[in-house]
Amino acid sequence: MESWNQTATDEVRSHAPGEVNKRIDERVERCVRHMAEQERSQISHYLEKLEREWDLNRAVMVVGSAMALLGLWLARRDGGRWRILGEVAAGLMLQQGLMGFGPLAELVRALGGxxxxxxxxxxxxxxxxxxGDFERIPKPDGGPLARANAALVAAQS
Structure with a gap:
C-alpha cells in the first residue's frame, strides 16, 4: 500500500530508504488510529508530548556536536590524532545545514526513528x-478508523 504521507518537498524523506519512511509512517498511522478511540483530553496530552519531541535537525546537531567535543577531548588526551573525529563531525553538520540531509541524518533517522x-x-x-479543532474537516460516519483516515488525509491538505 502506498503511504498517505506524500511530503515530496522533504529532502530527508526523499533521500531516506523507503523502509525507514514506511516504518515512521506506520507508527504515525497506528497512533492516529489509537487516538481516534480516545477522549479529547488524552489527545491533548499526547499533543503536548509531540510539542516536546526533538526533530531530526535538532538530533543531528546534538549528535554531531557531541562527536566533535568527544574528538577534541580525546585529541587533547591522546596527542591530537582523535582530532579527525571532530573534523568529520563538523563536516557532517555543515552538510546537513547546507543541503538539508546527510549521512549523519540518515544514521540518526534509521537507528532512532x-x-x-x-x-x-x-x-x-x-x-x-x-x-475537532478544525471546522471545515468533515466528520465521517463509520467510527474511529474512518475518522483517523480522514484526519490523516486532512493533515496533508
Whole structure:
C-alpha cells in the first residue's frame, strides 16, 4: 500500500530508504488510529508530548556536536590524532545545514526513528483534526478508523 504521507518537498524523506519512511509512517498511522478511540483530553496530552519531541535537525546537531567535543577531548588526551573525529563531525553538520540531509541524518533517522519537523507536524495536525479543532474537516460516519483516515488525509491538505 502506498503511504498517505506524500511530503515530496522533504529532502530527508526523499533521500531516506523507503523502509525507514514506511516504518515512521506506520507508527504515525497506528497512533492516529489509537487516538481516534480516545477522549479529547488524552489527545491533548499526547499533543503536548509531540510539542516536546526533538526533530531530526535538532538530533543531528546534538549528535554531531557531541562527536566533535568527544574528538577534541580525546585529541587533547591522546596527542591530537582523535582530532579527525571532530573534523568529520563538523563536516557532517555543515552538510546537513547546507543541503538539508546527510549521512549523519540518515544514521540518526534509521537507528532512532527520529522524524523531521514536517512529519511531526503532520501527526499533530491529524490529531488536532480528530480532536475537532478544525471546522471545515468533515466528520465521517463509520467510527474511529474512518475518522483517523480522514484526519490523516486532512493533515496533508
Amino acid at each position: 527520529v522524524r523531521t519537523r514536517k512529519e511531526i507536524d503532520l501527526e499533530k495536525f491529524a490529531l488536532k483534526a480528530l480532536r
